Amino acid sequence: MSALGIVGGVVQPVLIVAGSPLLVGVMRQVRARLEGRAGPGVGQPWRDLRKLFGKERISPRGTSEVFRVAPLVLVATTLVVAVVTPFVTTDSAVDPVADLFAVVALLALGAVTLALAGLDTGTAFGGMGSSREMTILALVEPTLLVSIFALSVRVGSTNLGAIVSATLHDPVRVISPVSLLAAVALIIVIVAETGRLPVDNPSTHLELTMVHEAMVLEYAGPDLALVELASAMRMSVFLGLLANLFLPWGIASTATPIALLVGVLALIIKVGLLGVLLAAGEVFLAKLRLFRVPELLAGSFLLSLLAVAASFFLA
Template structure:
């Protein structure tokens, strides 16, 4: 493990934990302004987390340890991904875990844990949300794997740090057909994985349209705070990974303070821009009917397959 990997492994989770609620606040503020509202301010998510942490944890009668462990699993898996993914530096703190398949498995583990918690409550809405989430993840995870695999073909490795480093050294790959197709597929995956419009509405309270919110209705206090923080962290990690896979310029390649500081500022800027674009786009997009969501996700999977084919035949 190099010094650069150690710095990234220590700094990245701190930045993700501290900055993800602010990113959510910025996105909410952008939506509010575009909709003609004043908005609660970019610090409101942190204020909400602080309020939840001061409350008592409550668990529905009859729930098991699955319900209580799900928020911890969700936060822990997201933290591990934040540590090993090349966000601020080109080297990973744990190169073995930074493999594409390991990262996707960790993200899927957190989602499955939350779905099991929704089932464990025994409520109609919890089971409905878990069922919908499993339908979405069954289509999203293969697309995520195939889209990033298309980028790894020319590199000869599924290690995310190797893919980012290779793109940094060969910028022309960004405008190749394989990269463009993979980028579109990955954008759809991020929208679905993070519960954004048009797949899900993170601000809805209509029971028949909820997906993510239906699984967490029974959580309260610190448990709900962990779920909300983990959701914000996943959004930040996904946007950061998207930025570095297709625009890695500015990422730190050495462990000097100047390089690390510049890499941090550039990464924060890229993630903020992507978050603003995503929030602005949601204002003009309506939520899809539930039965139309598989069609959207199947289309993204087809784009990912075309990206793999292009990476082999147009190399």
């Protein structure tokens, strides 16, 4: 547990928590502009959150602790990921947790608790949302893990810090076919995991097309705020992960203030850029039918498998 790690462990979560609503704001704004609208401004998600925290809490009758605890767990898992993953610093505050599998599993844990909360309400929509969410999760998991496999094979470790450092020291690796294939696979996975188009439409009002939204229909006030915050954080975390796995430059490998500042800025720029690209991309896409989604995920799985094959045969 180095000083660098501790600094990272403090800076990263703060950055993620503060920045992720802004990221969502940016993405919405980009979309609005591309659609010819004016948009509510980058700060709107923060305004929404502030308002939600000020509102009344509601416990729907017949729900249990699972329903109330789920938002907390959702945020907590993402927070742990934000602490341990090398976003700003290459070292991790809690190194034995900074494992790629652990991180993936933690994020899945968050999704699971939310799905359980959706089932806990006993409404048709809650069940529908969690059923769909779990289906997608089940299909995303193999791609995610195989992509990780592809990335970690050349490093010989699944420790995130090790992977990032290795890429940092050997930049040529980034332009290898392994990275390319794995990156494409991961992008698709991230789109699915964060509930973006074409897998899920985050701004839909139509219940039949909902996935994520359907699960959280019963949440109100601060609980909803936590859910929204968490989903924004998950988006940032995934984008940050993507950025640092493939383009780790700028990340702080020493505990000096300059390096840290550079690290923070680099992260903001990288994640912001990815967010903008993602939002812009969404304008061109329509939502896929739910049962076309597996095709997409199968494609990404194939890519990740090819990445592994490439990492062995083209090494």
